[in-house]
Amino acid sequence: MFSSPLSTSSRQLRKILPFIWFFSFLLPTPTSFLQPTSFLHSGVGFTQSINADRELKKSMVKIAKDLKLSESDVSFSILVPGLGRIEHAADIPRIPASAMKLVVASAAMDELGPDFMMxxxxxxxxxxxxxxxxxxxxxxxxxxxxxxxxxxxxxxxxxxxxxxxxxxxxxxxxxxxxxxxxxxxxxxxxxxxxxxxxxxxxxxxxxxxxxxxxxxxxxxxxxxxxxxxxxxxxxxxxxxxxxxxxxxxxxxxxxxxxxxxxxxxxxxxxxxxxxxxxxxxxxxxxxxxxxxxxxxxxxxxxxxxxxxxxxxxxxxxxxxxxxxxxxxxxxxxxxTLISRMPVMMKNSQNLYAESFFRILGKELGGDGSFESSGRVLANWARKNFQESESLVFRDGSGLSRLNRLDARFLRSVVDWVLLQSWAESLFECMAFSGVDGTLEKRMATDLLKGKVCAKTGTLNDVSSLVGWLKPTGVNQPITFAFVFNGRKGQVAKARQWQDRCLDLLAKRRSGNESQ
Structure with a gap:
């Protein structure tokens, strides 16, 4: 983590990350994703920020409803530089599906390191x-x-x-x-x-x-x-x-x-x-x-x-x-750990996720069983993120339907990773919109192609998308987590909802909403 005059401990990051974003122009940046810029230059005043927050939230909920998705079945947490957080049901624990892999990857990179040898x-x-x-x-x-x-x-x-x-x-x-x-x-x-x-x-x-x-x-x-x-x-x-x-x-x-x-x-x-x-x-x-x-x-x-x-x-x-x-x-x-990450993150390979999950549990004092590895991952979450006591970590791949993560936690993990020295290495292992992995055929428009880096998650009635969006001409990434837990047969519509929300965000931030 880079040095900061804020002297922030990782345990407090989840609560105060919006303020870190605000003061980020004061700090040196560890990766190309965080370019020094001041929110004071964004042209968005405090009152405008609140109004934009409310309008974007309403728009995203409306997109879900227009696709016949229930408002109670969707959650999202978005951090927009200059606007703050945009959230709906962000603290409700839901089944994350393969978005769990991003948590496992982050914990493994943090605790074991990219060069950990297997x-x-x-x-x-x-x-x-x-x-x-x-x-x-x-x-x-x-x-x-x-x-x-x-x-x-x-x-x-x-x-x-x-x-x-x-x-x-x-x-x-x-x-x-x-x-x-x-x-x-x-x-x-x-x-x-x-x-x-x-x-x-x-x-x-x-x-x-x-x-x-x-x-x-x-x-x-x-x-x-x-x-x-x-x-x-x-x-x-x-x-x-x-x-x-x-x-x-x-x-x-x-x-x-x-x-x-x-x-x-x-x-x-x-x-x-x-x-x-x-x-x-x-x-x-x-x-x-x-x-x-x-x-x-x-x-x-x-x-x-x-x-x-x-x-x-x-x-x-x-x-x-x-x-x-x-x-x-x-x-x-x-x-090395990092050499195996692309298969797990771009292609969402479950075996790799379970292996890293169990290795993490073994190397951090457990016995490598699912039970002990779940405890190790829960301890890591509590150490680095506030309000994570209610989260449930059953496996590493997200196949278990008893896993429970909320959208705010998932988005906070992305924010936290952005502050790590190995952030760029991990993000390079993830799928990019319209380019590769599980996002190869999604968001392939001129506006979004290559601009979204995310981990997808899918079960019969679950769809999640967690990562960041960096539209053309925007210095700082928008971090996000979208989670849908609803009825079977609605996953395709849930993906459309996620993609349309990111399209809306990209247009707003690049000033091309009329496109």
């Missing part, structure tokens, strides 16, 4: 003699969600190949023991109790763990039709998985429907439905029931392909404390 280690627990590893091969995980897959979609196991090369260089032909996963870094199940169990096979509900590979999913390829059968393939190769193919072939495009199920803890994946005879191959992502076993199974296949035989004898294991770094690390995969 390691996944390979340890030879024994000596190599005459081509035999006399012991076990240990894989030690510490929650990194991003081992393999994202940077090389043609080779989902590319980051593990140096491990195989290393074993070959050591002359290992056989392993007398087993390939063992040390996944003790986290306590508790990686599938939250608030999530629907019947959806545990869906990629967006993928379990998090100390060891994660390919987003903890199998890439299942269905089709095309060959020799009277619907072909099925899977990557990475997983010896634990068993496929039951009950797909039928159809010629009617309207009957083309593919269903994929993997019940509970089972590795059996069943495909039913009808596949169009002329259709091309399609790819699906199926979440695995056990991330650690998934990692070990895929790596075992790699060793088999390299001609390395695992004998599987029951041999003693070196004593290692959970989460404590082994002195015998032979190979390591490492990623």
């Amino acid at each position: 390691h996944t280690d390979l340890v030879l627990d024994g000596i190599v003699q005459d081509g035999v590893l006399e012991g076990n091969l240990l894989i030690i995980g510490r929650g990194d969600p991003a081992v393999s897959g994202r940077e090389n979609t043609d080779d989902l196991l590319w980051e593990l190949r140096p491990w195989v090369t290393f074993l070959n260089a050591q002359g290992v032909k056989r392993i007398s023991g087993k390939i063992l996963a040390d996944a003790r870094y986290f306590e508790g199940d990686g599938f939250h109790s608030d999530w629907p169990r019947e959806s545990s096979h869906r990629w967006y509900y993928a379990r998090s763990g100390a060891l994660n590979l390919n987003d903890n999913c199998l890439d299942v390829y269905v089709g095309p039709v060959s020799s009277g059968q619907v072909l099925v393939d899977v990557k990475p190769t997983q010896p634990l998985a068993r496929f039951v193919n009950r797909m039928k072939i159809c010629k009617d495009r309207k009957k083309h429907l593919i269903r994929i199920e993997r019940p509970g803890p089972s590795w059996e994946i069943t495909l039913t439905g009808a596949f169009l005879e002329s259709a091309e191959k399609r790819k699906f992502h199926v979440a695995v029931p056990d991330p650690a076993s998934h990692f070990v199974g895929a790596f075992s296949e790699m060793l088999a392909e390299a001609g390395i035989v695992v004998l599987g004898e029951d041999l003693p294991i070196s004593e290692l404390s959970p989460g404590v770094e082994s002195p015998k690390v032979n190979q390591r995969i490492s990623h």
